[in-house]
Every structure is written in C-alpha cells, then in structure tokens.
Amino acid sequence: MELTTRAFAGFVLTASAVVLGAALLSQYWGGLAPCELCLLQRWPWGVAIVISLVIVLVGGRTALPWVAAVLAIVFAASVVFAFYHVGVEHKWFAGPSACTANTTGSMTL
Numbered sequence: 839m840e841l842t843t844r845a846f847a848g849f850v851l852t853a854s855a856v857v858l859g860a861a862l863l864s865q866y867w868g869g870l871a872p873c874e875l876c877l878l879q880r881w882p883w884g885v886a887i888v889i890s891l892v893i894v895l896v897g898g899r900t901a902l903p904w905v906a907a908v909l910a911i912v913f914a915a916s917v918v919f920a921f922y923h924v925g926v927e928h929k930w931f932a933g934p935s936a937c938t939a940n941t942t943g944s945m946t947l
Contacts, residue, residue, distance in 0.1 A: 843902045847893035850886055850909055858883040874934045875923040882916035 861880055864870045872880075886909055893905055926933030 841902065843900055843905055844894055844897055846902060847890040847905060851890035851894060854883045854886040854890065858887065875919070875926060879916065879919045879923060882912050882919065886912050 858880060861872075861876075861883075865872055889905075889908060889912065893900060922931060922933075925931040
C-alpha cells in the first residue's frame, strides 16, 4: 500500500481540523477564554488546513515530499509558538502583558 499525496493531505486535514475544532469548542462551549498566545498558536493549524485542503482538491499533481516539507515547516512554527507559550506560563520568558498574570495578589479561589 503506497501513501498518496491526497491521502496524506487528507490525514493532515482531518487531524488539524480536530485539533482546531477542540480549541474552538473549549472556547465557545467550554467557556475557556484564550489569551493572545493561545490565539497565535491556532494560526499554524489553520494554515495546515488550508494547505491540505488545496492539496486534497488539486489531487496528485504535487509531489508528496514537497507537501510534507511545507507542512513540516508549518508545524515547526507551531512548535516554536508552543515553546514560547509554555515559557511565558512558566515565567522563563517575558510575555505579552495581556497573557501575563499579576502574581502579587492572592492565589486562593
């Protein structure tokens, strides 16, 4: 069984839609308000959805290594955003003022 470009793009499309859909469900249905960095982390998933949707619709005209390389760059950017977001939450890096909580106040519920 050979992996086709269309099948690979379909898998990436489905996986990306599930991840982005889960984030949107947690925001609108679960009531979790995203910070600036949460919103920034959604962009690569949207880009992956658009790229893979185009590949699924165009078909096998593009070579699988090129599609995989472009999507790898998109997901590498997502990893960089995620690392920065974790670093801000753990106070390794200074983050945007809207994402950084003031820790001088009470930490109880």
